[in-house]
Amino acid sequence: MRKLLKTNFIIEKSSKKNVLTFLFVALFVFGLAIFMENKDVGNLVIQKTSEYQNLTSALSRFQEMDASQDGDSSDIYQNLNQQQRLVTLQRAAANLDRPEMFVNSAIELSNLRKVAFDLEGYEDVAVYLPTYTENQLESIFYENLRTLGIPIFKDNLTFYQFLIFLFGILGSIWFIFLAFYSCGLMIDDFRHTSIIKGYPIPFEQYVAAKGISTLSIILLVIVELVICSLPLIYFRGLGDSSYPVAVFDGDFEIYTITQYIGVCLLYMVCIAIFVILLSIILNMLLKNMYLTLFVQLFLFTLPMLLPKLISLFPFNPYNYMNFTSLLNGESLDLSNPVVLNSTHGLISILLSIVILVVVIRLFLSTGRLRRV
Template structure:
């Protein structure tokens, strides 16, 4: 095993593909840092200013009547009017930099919205307001800030919040990226078959060694995520690692940023292993790089195209491939809402990895390696 790893290291260290992949990843992250830095990403003043317009439109869907407590307007109308009037308060809190006031009005707003969901005729304005889960996450986020009397940051993203943002972006395409990266993991070997075939090592061990080598590069990618974000410390400061992030994990929860990042990394590693093993099997079966990519993409896209499948087969690991959206509770916004639990997702992925390994160990053998 050790000698196999050494061998693969000799081969992979001079492989142009790896060098290019590392470079591209680094460039993308630096691009993102520059983007975040120049567009003031995460600046609440910029982001909140546009939120009030849809509410105003929602208000216009109703006949203008007396919106006071005992007026003759419908409940939902009164609620929307109240919502509309919290925005100026928020705006003022932002402009005068009063975080406590901002948090208070934000909580007030989420409470109003929470009530609105239960009211008659909510469907009328649903498109103009955030979804239930979005609201719930906002609510726990602000409540957490208030309870722990954390300072709300008025500037744009600093290092730690940026990392959380970065992991959520990279995470959503991670599986496909690793799938593409590893799509020729075995095909490449078919070109060197007479060298490899006679190695005195079992095929499953050989595959294991290949996966470990590929995982080495995956780890390099993840390390790159951290290293290439470092310049942001200089521009925007470090930020707080314990700042809250609202996530959905069966129910709405608050993770500190470091936990969010940790969960992301665990997910990314598990997904990478899953993608690599899947590539191995598809490579051996299909013997074509592109078909491997196509099949992987189709498997990822199917639950998106047919959301009914998610409810039907909740244990399908591909439901969890876009883990940032699972953590955002986005599956709850579907026509048929499904609560995808991110911990359960990890479990399903791990089981799938076990299955793939079993397939490789018991079904595939060196005899399957044919020159193409």
């Protein structure tokens, strides 16, 4: 087994695919940093300006009336007017660098929005406002900021803040990346079946060695992601690793950045093992790397194409592959809302891994290998 692993690593080392992958990942991280710099992602003034615009167009759907407390306008109209006032206040606070005022009005704003959900006529203006889940996450985030007394970060390109953003994007593309990376797994071996058959070890061990060497490359990719973000420490500073991140985890909760990244890493590794095993099985069955790729991507997109499937089969591991939207509680805002819990997700993926391992042990053997 050890010798085999050694051979595998020598093969991986000289593989053009790996070199290209590392190049691509580095380009991706640098490109993302440039993109963020260009778009000014996380600029509070821009965010609040767009929120202000939304509220203005929501208000334009009403006749202009007296919006004071004892005026004769409807409750939702008064509520929206107060929201607009607070957003303006926040924009001023962001401009004048008054973090305390910003956070206080943010909390007031989310409380107002909480009230607005039950008011009559809310559905007409719902498109202009954040969803219930988004509002909850925002509310809990700012409450936590206030209790901790940390000022709100404005530079989203400091190391830790960038990692949050990076892992957020990875959530939606990590599976796709893995599907591309691992779709050719073992295909080369089928072209030289006589060599595999000649190895003096059982087939399971051969598969295990192959999986482990691929997994270690993927772990290296994860390390590379962090290494490529390191230059940001020099350019923009380290940031704060205990800065809070609001997540949905069966319940609305606060993670620190370290915790958040930890959960993401756990998911990334589990998904990697899952995809590697599934790719091996599909390659054995279909004997064509592109077919494997298409099947993987199809399974991944199916819950997005038909959201009803999520509530029908909440334990389908593919519901949990996009861990960012999972942690953002996006499943709560679907037309058939489901509570997807990140722990359940891990359990579901791990169970599927066990099933895949059992399938490989029971049904696949060297005897079934045939030349492609």
